[in-house]
Amino acid sequence: xxxxxxxxxxxxxxxxxxxxxxxxxxxxxxxxxxxxxxxxxxxxxxxxxxxxxxxxxxxxxxxxxxxxxxxxxxxxxxxxxxxxxxxxxxxxxxxxxxxxxxxxxxxxxxxxxxxxxxxxxxxxxxxxxxxxxxxxxxxxxxxxxxxxxxxxxxxxxxxxxxxxxxxxxxxxxxxxxxxxxxxxxxxxxxxxxxxxxxxxxxxxxxxxxxxxxxxxxxxxxxxxxxxxxxxxxxxxxxxxxxxxxxxxxxxxxxxxxxxxxxxxxxxxxxxxxxxxxxxxxxxxxxxxxxxxxxxxxxxxxxxxxxxxxxxxxxxxxxxxxxxxxxxxxxxxxxxxxxxxxxxxxxxxxxxxxxxxxxxxx
Numbered sequence: 001x002x003x004x005x006x007x008x009x010x011x012x013x014x015x016x017x018x019x020x021x022x023x024x025x026x027x028x029x030x031x032x033x034x035x036x037x038x039x040x041x042x043x044x045x046x047x048x049x050x051x052x053x054x055x056x057x058x059x060x061x062x063x064x065x066x067x068x069x070x071x072x073x074x075x076x077x078x079x080x081x082x083x084x085x086x087x088x089x090x091x092x093x094x095x096x097x098x099x100x101x102x103x104x105x106x107x108x109x110x111x112x113x114x115x116x117x118x119x120x121x122x123x124x125x126x127x128x129x130x131x132x133x134x135x136x137x138x139x140x141x142x143x144x145x146x147x148x149x150x151x152x153x154x155x156x157x158x159x160x161x162x163x164x165x166x167x168x169x170x171x172x173x174x175x176x177x178x179x180x181x182x183x184x185x186x187x188x189x190x191x192x193x194x195x196x197x198x199x200x201x202x203x204x205x206x207x208x209x210x211x212x213x214x215x216x217x218x219x220x221x222x223x224x225x226x227x228x229x230x231x232x233x234x235x236x237x238x239x240x241x242x243x244x245x246x247x248x249x250x251x252x253x254x255x256x257x258x259x260x261x262x263x264x265x266x267x268x269x270x271x272x273x274x275x276x277x278x279x280x281x282x283x284x285x286x287x288x289x290x291x292x293x294x295x296x297x298x299x300x301x302x303x304x305x306x307x308x309x310x311x312x313x314x315x316x317x318x319x320x321x322x323x324x325x326x327x328x329x330x331x332x333x334x335x336x337x338x339x340x341x342x343x344x345x346x347x348x349x350x351x352x353x354x355x356x357x358x359x360x361x
Contacts, residue, residue, distance in 0.1 A: 022200060022254045024064040028052075029118065029203045029256040034081050037095050046083035046093070050256075051076050051117075052248040077114035078246040079203060079258060099147040101205070104267035104331045112269060112335060115143075116205045116246065116258055121197045122149050125208035125217065127157040128167045135320050138174055138278060139266045140207050142324065146274025149205075152197065153180045156213040175278060185213040190220040200254035210262025218259045221251060268324055269331035279321045282313065296322075 023030075028050045038048065049063035058071045061082060073090025074082055077100075082092040101115035101122070124140040126132050137153065144151035153171045158164035164182055171180045183193045197204060198221065206214040249257045268275065276283050282304060286294065290301025296318060298305065307313040 026201050027250060027254040028062060029079075029201055029254075030081070031098075031201055033098050034095050038083070041083065043083075046085060048095075049082050049084045049092075050248070051078050051080045051082065054078050054246055075114075077117050078248060079117035079119060079205070079256075081118065099149045101143055101147050101149075101207070102270070103143070103263075104269040104335070106265045106267070110334050110337075115207075116260065118203055119147070119149050119205040119258065120202045121204045122147075122151045123154050123194070123197075123204060123206045123214075123217070124151050125154045125156060125206055125212045125214050126171075127212045128155055128161040128164045129157060131209060131212055132167055132170070134170055134174070135323075136209070136266065137171065138320060139268060139324070141174060141178060142268065142271055142274040142278045143207075143266075144274070145277035146271040151178050153178055154194075154213075154217065155180065155182045156185045156217070158182055158184060185216040185220055187220075190217060191223070194221060198251060198253065198255040198257075203256040203258065205258040205260065207260055208262065209264065212262070214262075215259055218249060218257055221257055222249065267331055268328040269335055271328050272325075272332070275321075275324050275328055279317075279324075282318065282321050285313070 025048060030048065030050075034048065047063050047066060049061035049066050051059045052062050053060040054077060055069070058069045059074065059076060060069050061067075061084065063084065066084070070084070070089035070092065074080075074092050074094050076082060076094050080097065081095040083095065085092045097117045099119055100117050101119065102112050103115060105111045105113040122140070122144045124137060124144070126137060132155075141151045141153075153174075155164065155167055155171060158167075161167070168180055168182055171178075181193055183190050194217070206217060208214055246258060246260045249259065251257060285303045285307055286296070288303035289296070289299070291299060294302050294304075296302050296304045304313065304318060308315050308318065
């Protein structure tokens with residue numbers, strides 16, 4: 001079943017609401033979704049705060065007359081809302097999330113890395129040069145679909161190529177539910193092009209590899225140098241990490257903007273629904289195959305093979321779909337296995353501790 005993302009598309013109307021008309025929490029992105037979770041709570045004892053940046057030594061949180069660094073403890077990421085435990089900040093409660101971006105952590109560690117929480121729109125940024133990669137864009141969009149966040153592809157640096165239209169056409173071929181915006185991040189028009197998504201109380205997250213212009217776009221929205229920027233290497237069009245950690249910025253109208261470091265590795269895990277949404281056409285065709293366990297590798301009655309033969313589907317798209325599904329399935333199973341072993345180990349430790357207490361050790 002294809003999920004409906006039309007509710008996340010920008011609507012026309014006046015987006016010029018002043019920050020002075022918003023209360024402090026709304027300026028940080030507070031919405032009814034979070035307020036309903038606190039109806040029976042004493043917010044004077046546990047005030048709501050939002051994680052605005054994450055560091056090795058803790059989380060930076062902001063709320064009404066609150067701006068402080070709390071120690072590690074809550075399993076939270078940038079964009080999360082917490083009920084701050086004044087006495088034991090490390091035990092602060094994480095409110096239920098509207099959305100969550102996550103991936104398998106880079107390297108050999110079998111764990112999930114949380115990227116961003118409670119975003120309303122994800123700007124997936126790539127540039128009209130060697131950085132453009134269709135398969136990588138699909139990965140980011142699958143993450144957004146899994147999080148049920150509206151993705152928007154931003155194509156930057158059109159001045160660096162002879163003709164940006166082929167890049168636009170490739171980006172649009174990914175999904176007819178994903179808007180594609182061609183813009184020059186350093187131009188005065190960039191802010192106007194992104195304005196329809198920059199509503200009061202909304203949270204935007206910029207995703208993409210290094211050097212594509214994410215931080216430059218953040219600065220365009222604010223009209224000032226909020227985020228550090230750098231130049232790309234000429235030999236391979238790749239950028240260096242100028243954004244070192246995930247950081248939230250707040251526009252005057254109460255729109256939250258989350259800048260993220262470039263991601264060189266984006267391993268899919270626990271994203272089966274997002275991949276299915278991205279490749280909804282292939283999922284539908286697969287349901288028409290003669291055999292339920294069809295691998296789409298030449299079996300008789302394969303609807304996908306017929307679509308490839310007729311030119312309706314590109315074989316490269318089928319290969320990317322198969323690769324993402326296999327990767328997601330393997331990583332999810334690996335994470336599940338580790339969780340199972342961890343639970344078994346904890347159970348064993350508790351049993352030993354219980355025996356020791358009984359024996360008086």
